[in-house]
Amino acid sequence: DAKTTQPPSMDCAEGRAANLPCNHSTISGNEYVYWYRQIHSQGPQYIIHGLKNNETNEMASLIITEDRKSSTLILPHATLRDTAVYYCIVKSQAGTALIFGKGTTLSVSS
């Protein structure tokens, strides 16, 4: 599975959009981009995943560049409860388990 690069930390003001970037320049054609988050010591929470089209659900939007070498997770109106570590993972459907890196620690403040 391709490796990903994320900034170690980001800050966001409450009510503003949080845009979390992820680089995955070695992604293969059959690999999906997954986003998870972990709120302090809780179980990681699935957010969204996509292959090449942009995706949106009730939690977030995922924007994948046309060359698929990077993506951005967007939390449209961040709240204090969105403070967490966000993980971007690239994996094929045929792959086995998700392998977590260090992620981005997002701090949302009022």
Place this chain on the structure above:
Amino acid sequence: DSGVTQTPKHLITATGQRVTLRCSPRSGDLSVYWYQQSLDQGLQFLIQYYNGEERAKGNILERFSAQQFPDLHSELNLSSLELGDSALYFCASSVRPGQGGLFFGEGSRLTVL
């Protein structure tokens, strides 16, 4: 609530002992995954089962073993415990291996004294 249930939530034991952690996957999920999270290691994949069969192994120690039962619940057995085994142990499930997202339980916090 992810639908994945883990027990016990907290466990304190002594070095050299053996413990069993239990996981019930979401209804309809056939694949179960175990992860370990300690302070200095992040989330480490241990082992995966699909419909009762071992599917993949990660960084699982020989002192650790797991199985998935016919009713699809899974147990992770940790033996000859060492101080360094103190960690959060998460179970996750998915419909099938590689299909969609993983849904994690709230974890079992193991403290070895």
